[in-house]
Amino acid sequence: MRPASMTVPEGICCDPGFRGLICVSFGKTDSLTADYHTGGQRRHVIHFDGANTDTLSYLRSTIELACVGVRLVLIGPMADIKAAAAVAAECGLADDEVTLVSDGSEHRTVFCAHCRTVTKTVEPTGSELECQGCTTVLSISNHFSRRIAAYLGYAAHAEEAA
Incomplete structure (x- = not known):
């Protein structure tokens, strides 16, 4: 996993094998997903108020339906994005396919x-x-x-x- 601050990491969509992007935001960070450009590849944007059983189940089904080469960007409070990252790992996404962008909250x-x-x-x-x-x-x-x-x-x- 690539931890990042609230700024957009460079080159996230330039990796070899890149096939699309899933941007997931939690809480009040939904406007930040607009900063991720996909170079013409598919982009799926999801916003949740927080990570709970229902939202993580929806995220799991979204990841399971994605094609090989998709990248996942998780934006929001650290507790929420780490819960979502655990779901991504269970679904088989490698650490370098997931980027965490914390909003700086201490939860x-x-x-x-x-x-x-x-x-x-x-x-x-x-x-x-x-x-x-x-x-x-x-x-x-x-x-x-x-x-x-x-x-x-x-x-x-x-x-x-x-």
Whole structure:
């Protein structure tokens, strides 16, 4: 995956084998998809308010129907674009076929190792938060799972004597 800032990466559509572009934006970033030129190849633009089960399912079906050589550009909050990137990886897209463009928001997703609930937060790694599933106080680790698109959260004070 090519991470990028809010500016358009150069040469995204000039790769050998390029067969089209899927631009997916989340939140308030839908106007940024106009900056991607395809050199005459197909272009599919999708906008979602956020990444959830329904939107990711729609994205999965769009990717599965795409031809070999398609490139995927994901624009929006990091939590949303990483969830979409996980779907792209499950569908077989290689890292160099996916470009992530973050809107700079600090939202992150934390996976509870105890109850497997996902909690959204703006807290940085190394801090603590309460799990929305089991109410355990979690420490947000630096470990990020690309497969589940979330940071690992584990019991913050598990090593302390009871």
